[in-house]
Amino acid sequence: MNEADSEDCVLADRALAGQQSAYGALMRRHRDAVYRIVRGHVGDGDEALDITQETFVAAFAALARYDGARPFRVWIARIALNKCRDWARRRAVRRFFAFARPIDEVLDIADNGATPEEALHSQRELARINAAIASLPSNLKDVLLLRTIEQMSQAEAAMVLGITEKAVETRLYRARAKLMEILRD
Numbered sequence: 001m002n003e004a005d006s007e008d009c010v011l012a013d014r015a016l017a018g019q020q021s022a023y024g025a026l027m028r029r030h031r032d033a034v035y036r037i038v039r040g041h042v043g044d045g046d047e048a049l050d051i052t053q054e055t056f057v058a059a060f061a062a063l064a065r066y067d068g069a070r071p072f073r074v075w076i077a078r079i080a081l082n083k084c085r086d087w088a089r090r091r092a093v094r095r096f097f098a099f100a101r102p103i104d105e106v107l108d109i110a111d112n113g114a115t116p117e118e119a120l121h122s123q124r125e126l127a128r129i130n131a132a133i134a135s136l137p138s139n140l141k142d143v144l145l146l147r148t149i150e151q152m153s154q155a156e157a158a159m160v161l162g163i164t165e166k167a168v169e170t171r172l173y174r175a176r177a178k179l180m181e182i183l184r185d
Helices: 003-016 020-042 045-061 072-094 103-109 116-135 138-149 154-161 165-184
Strands: none
Touching: 003 020, 003 072, 020 045, 020 072, 020 116, 020 138, 045 072, 072 138, 072 154, 116 138, 116 165, 138 154, 138 165, 154 165
C-alpha cells in the first residue's frame, strides 16, 4: 500500500469516527478524478457534477463497507461508474438522448493564441471526440476512461470493473478501435 492509500485509509477511519473534515479531505483528494470519469461517461458537464455529488453522498453512506486493504480511488471509481449506469438507465426511461454539448463549455480549453477559426475547429473536434466517447458501449467506455483518462494500471482497472486484467486489455483494444471507427466516419 502506498502512502496516498494509507492516508486515504486513515481519513476514512476518521470520517467513520464522526470527523467531518476527514471526509471533506477525501472528497478534495478524489473529486477531480471522479468528475473526469463521470464526465467522460455521460458527456455532459452539468450532469457530471450532479452524478459526482451523488457518488460522494453514496460513498459516505457506504463508508463503513470500505475495505482499507483496497485503494480508496478504486472503491470510489466503482461507485462513480455505478452511478453513471443508474443515470443511463434513468435517461433511457425518459428518452433523453442528447449527447451534444454546448460549444461554450470548452471555450476555456482553446489556446488564447489561436485564431477564431482554429479555436472553433478545435472546439468542434473536442466536442466530437467527447460525443464519440460517450456513445461507446459502457463496457468499452469504462475501460477507456479508467486506463487513458485516469491512467489507472491494468490491475486497478480490473479491480474497479470486477473483470480480469486480460479482459481490460481486450476491451481497451476494442474501445480504441471502435473510437477510431466512429471518428473516421
